[in-house]
Amino acid sequence: MTQLFYHYTDAATTLKILTNQELWITHTSFLNDANEGSDLLKHLRKHIKNKDILKLLEFIDTRTDAYSCSFSKQKDLLSQWRGYCPPEEGYAIGFKSPDKFRDFMCDDGLSIVGAPTKDDTYVLTRHSHGFEACIYEDSEKEEICKKMASHMEEDYLKLQPDMNNFLTNLDRPPAGLKDFLHRLEAGDVWLSEYLYYKYLFKNENFKEEEEYRFFLTFDMNYKQNPCYREKNGVFIPYYRYCFDYKDIQKVVIRTSKLKNKCEQGLRHFLRNDKKMSQDEIELFIETSDIPFQ
Template identity: 25%
Template sequence: MSKGQFESEMNSHPIDSRSLIPFISKEFKTHFTKNITALYHYTNLEGAQGIISNKTFWASHIKFMNDSKEYSHGLEICEAIVQNLIQEFPKENPRRAYLEEVFTILEEQDTDIFVVSFCEREDLLSQWRGYSRSKHGVSIGFDYVALFDVSFHLSEENFFPRKVIYNHQLQQQIIHRIIEVALASIEMNADKTAYTPKEVARTIGYFLPLFKHSTFSEEKEWRIIVTNSKSMPYQHELKFRARDNIILPYIELLTHNKVTQNDNKLPINQITVGPSGTNEFTARSLNYYLKNVGYPTVPIKISHIPYR
């Protein structure tokens, strides 16, 4: 991007040092979202009851999730790109020092990343195995428009779900673009960049949890990403709960139904009971529960996947 192109873009889309994340989100909007009617959240019965009763999702710390190693996949891609770009600049070039600082911050990141996962499909074996964490799993189907505003939110504070990116070349393109915009801002004003190295590192760190290896593409996953950093002015309250063999850090995300006539009920369009030896019995108990907590018309389905 030339200096003139960058200035023109900045004039048409005013931004500040706190808004690199929404700037990149908007540019790659078609890759992070699409026209769908529903998203499904896989959990166990206890988790489903908590979501429905409290109208709250629990965003888990990415380092303690089942697929936590996927974060290192994106980080390795990013570090390779930044290192290669560093080598392109002579040692006395300020851009090299700038990128070196970005790289250092990435390695010493103080940002905690929390994730809520959704899926485009209601009955998927990999999701039952990964998220229900027991033989009594359910997937809760949410009306996409009602739960998440149809307009594309540009800030992570809006808790808007984004599609996971499985394409390796697109992952590289996003990282390159973040760095390109940051370096172009230096070119526009040699004395002061629009983005500090910390903001660039934070932006990269925000998108990395949306990068997964292509072999996982059948999961069709979407994620809400929430960040907590000591350097940020606002901190989400950190909570802990025991799960299996770990103490899991998480934060609570309170939902806000966009459809006001629903009496502040969650816009649940169906619940699917996962494969188990007692799924019919589980479905009856779930139906009774829903009727008594204000969801008498929510249909309950049984997984088509054979129980083993």
């Protein structure tokens, strides 16, 4: 284990990341977990007595979009090489946690960038404050959900008296929707705590990945303009996270028949494109200890 967070990928993506200094943060509906985002509500149902609260949470789910990028604290993990890299290649890019996570509207401009728009603006509702560890253990999930359910039961009373009318008209929300959303925003549990854990709870079958993630959530009411890429015939929405090159500390090359050529090419790129010294390159490149070919 190191203090870095590793993003496993293929050579083409590694080249784009190193060249463009950006990561693509993918819409959570297009990740490899088919139940992405649903695990939290499954556990909350056991602890929430007021069924109207569940209706409210389901409404919040329909109002939000989320984007995520995955990492591991393990720099040389067999399941990551198998899951995210082609048979003959693989790179694990080691990032330190960026200093400017807490302020995407930094002095240098936007750190999160979507597709260009007429006025080139959008609204980011919330984001993780670093690389956050996913939660797999049922015991930890249950403890979190007990506290969250209690908080929701208490805060729900503050949303009265128009709650019943709102919940019976979710298919055609009333004219006061904007004000109501502001009230949800004022309660820490609804649009902060709930959406935070929603994208950290993961099915226990993915535990071996030991995933850390960086994620964004948008309210559907706000204008958002993601970019799109194509994979296997599917249009996939994503945002670009633009980082400082110093945020990358290391690249680990997977063991394969092409390992020597992979290292030779990466050294050539770093020396010529990134103007790194020989000593810097020696610290930057590492090779896998796992004899997996």
